[in-house]
Amino acid sequence: xxxxxxxxxxxxxxxxxxxxxxxxxxxxxxxxxxxxxxxxxxxxxxxxxxxxxxxxxxxxxxxxxxxxxxxxxxxxxxxxxxxxxxxxxxxxxxxxxxxxxxxxxxxxxxxxxxxxxxxxxxxxxxxxxxxxxxxxxxxxxxxxxxxxxxxxxxxxxxxxxxxxxxxxxx
Amino acid sequence: xxxxxxxxxxxxxxxxxxxxxxxxxxxxxxxxxxxxxxxxxxxxxxxxxxxxxxxxxxxxxxxxxxxxxxxxxxxxxxxxxxxxxxxxxxxxxxxxxxxxxxxxxxxxxxxxxxxxxxxxxxxxxxxxxxxxxxxxxxxxxxxxxxxxxxxxxxxxxxxxxxxxxxxxxxxxxxxxxxxxxxxxxxxxxxxxxxxxxxxxxxxxxxxxxxxxxxxxxxxxxxxxxxxxxxxxxxxxxxxxxxxxxxxxxxxxxxxxxxxxxxxxxxxxxxxxxxxxxxxxxx
Numbered sequence: 001x002x003x004x005x006x007x008x009x010x011x012x013x014x015x016x017x018x019x020x021x022x023x024x025x026x027x028x029x030x031x032x033x034x035x036x037x038x039x040x041x042x043x044x045x046x047x048x049x050x051x052x053x054x055x056x057x058x059x060x061x062x063x064x065x066x067x068x069x070x071x072x073x074x075x076x077x078x079x080x081x082x083x084x085x086x087x088x089x090x091x092x093x094x095x096x097x098x099x100x101x102x103x104x105x106x107x108x109x110x111x112x113x114x115x116x117x118x119x120x121x122x123x124x125x126x127x128x129x130x131x132x133x134x135x136x137x138x139x140x141x142x143x144x145x146x147x148x149x150x151x152x153x154x155x156x157x158x159x160x161x162x163x164x165x166x167x168x169x170x
Numbered sequence: 171x172x173x174x175x176x177x178x179x180x181x182x183x184x185x186x187x188x189x190x191x192x193x194x195x196x197x198x199x200x201x202x203x204x205x206x207x208x209x210x211x212x213x214x215x216x217x218x219x220x221x222x223x224x225x226x227x228x229x230x231x232x233x234x235x236x237x238x239x240x241x242x243x244x245x246x247x248x249x250x251x252x253x254x255x256x257x258x259x260x261x262x263x264x265x266x267x268x269x270x271x272x273x274x275x276x277x278x279x280x281x282x283x284x285x286x287x288x289x290x291x292x293x294x295x296x297x298x299x300x301x302x303x304x305x306x307x308x309x310x311x312x313x314x315x316x317x318x319x320x321x322x323x324x325x326x327x328x329x330x331x332x333x334x335x336x337x338x339x340x341x342x343x344x345x346x347x348x349x350x351x352x353x354x355x356x357x358x359x360x361x362x363x364x365x366x367x368x369x370x371x372x373x374x375x376x377x378x379x380x381x382x383x384x385x386x387x388x389x390x391x392x393x394x395x396x397x398x399x400x401x402x403x404x405x406x407x408x409x410x411x412x413x414x415x416x417x418x419x420x421x422x423x424x425x426x427x428x429x430x431x432x433x434x435x436x437x438x439x440x441x442x443x444x445x446x447x448x449x450x451x452x
Binding site: 012016017019020021024064065067069070071075078117120121 | 189190192193194196197198200201204207208210211214215217218221222225226229233
């Protein structure tokens with residue numbers, strides 16, 4: 001129950017921040033995807049099925065908050081959570097390189113999925129091909145850069161453990 | 171062939187496939203052309219709105235503070251430039267105000283000169299100095315014998331009688347103000363024509379007093395006092411001041427009147443020296 005409560009709080013905080021102050025730190029109009037970062041971190045700690053579920057819920061919340069193309073984030077984040085979650089148990093989750101790589105792969109997978117779904121639905125004006133690679137690269141790099149700042153905090157919050165250092169050695 | 175017929179689709183895959191189809195359909199029908207939101211979407215937005223508002227307000231305040239800190243150097247430079255500009259403009263404004271006031275005074279003086287030029291020949295002059303001690307009330311003007319100024323010429327401005335010339339040098343003249351204790355001016359009340367002598371007041375708050383007035387002479391309070399022309403120094407008809415108060419003398423035979431001068435002796439800057447009475451009637 002405590003776990004569910006923490007994830008709910010994170011969802012509300014993530015949605016609020018994404019629609020407010022993250023706009024202010026956008027680079028070339030691209031801001032970090034906090035909800036995706038949370039899903040990827042969760043996938044690294046809990047595996048593919050819980051991460052897919054969380055990705056589904058977080059994506060759906062994001063879609064509902066956006067009010068457009070409901071399902072696009074739901075599916076993208078669900079599949080991303082599943083994909084990154086496959087690495088759980090095979091990697092040391094307390095190594096800082098793990099979230100970095102997880103965010104890199106997860107971000108690219110998420111945006112590719114997002115883009116493909118957008119193409120299938122057929123709205124090229126909303127998902128322009130020209131800016132796709134620029135957007136995907138900036139978002140990915142942005143998300144990856146958040147790992148050192150957020151992973152340790154997230155680890156402690158979700159796991160509910162006492163303060164412990166994350167191994168920064170590769 | 172048999173294998174293909176008995177091929178079982180994994181449940182997980184089937185679930186994802188169904189989900190994907192549902193999602194694609196939902197996406198298709200919730201594109202940008204939507205006009206209404208579902209109750210769930212509305213509820214979520216309502217839930218997030220106060221949080222978004224709070225965060226935006228805090229972020230905006232922080233942004234303002236951050237901007238102020240980041241642009242401190244720039245603001246400091248701008249402040250320095252603006253201060254310099256304000257200083258220059260203040261000086262310029264002060265000069266302009268000075269010119270404006272001088273213009274007003276000169277216009278009034280010119281009006282006065284035009285009004286009386288048929289009666290008197292007048293020489294305008296600037297006040298360049300005040301008396302050196304506390305016992306005399308004199309001024310120095312920038313015109314002297316080179317400009318036709320002579321001793322005992324009356325001096326006036328647009329407000330009224332100022333005094334008389336007592337010393338002359340080629341380019342300056344000393345004027346004894348009518349508020350000096352040495353001064354005495356033959357005067358009369360403009361309406362009742364009661365004569366008297368205006369001199370420096372010995373008591374009360376007023377600077378002048380009119381003396382040698384018979385006890386039964388009519389002297390109205392606020393009545394204007396003008397020069398009488400007797401005594402050959404001050405021409406007739408120059409305004410001196412107005413009566414503030416009439417006081418009977420202790421012996422009961424005469425009375426005196428406290429007179430408030432029209433001229434502001436503390437801020438004399440330009441005057442007219444009456445050089446010659448042309449003899450025209452007022």
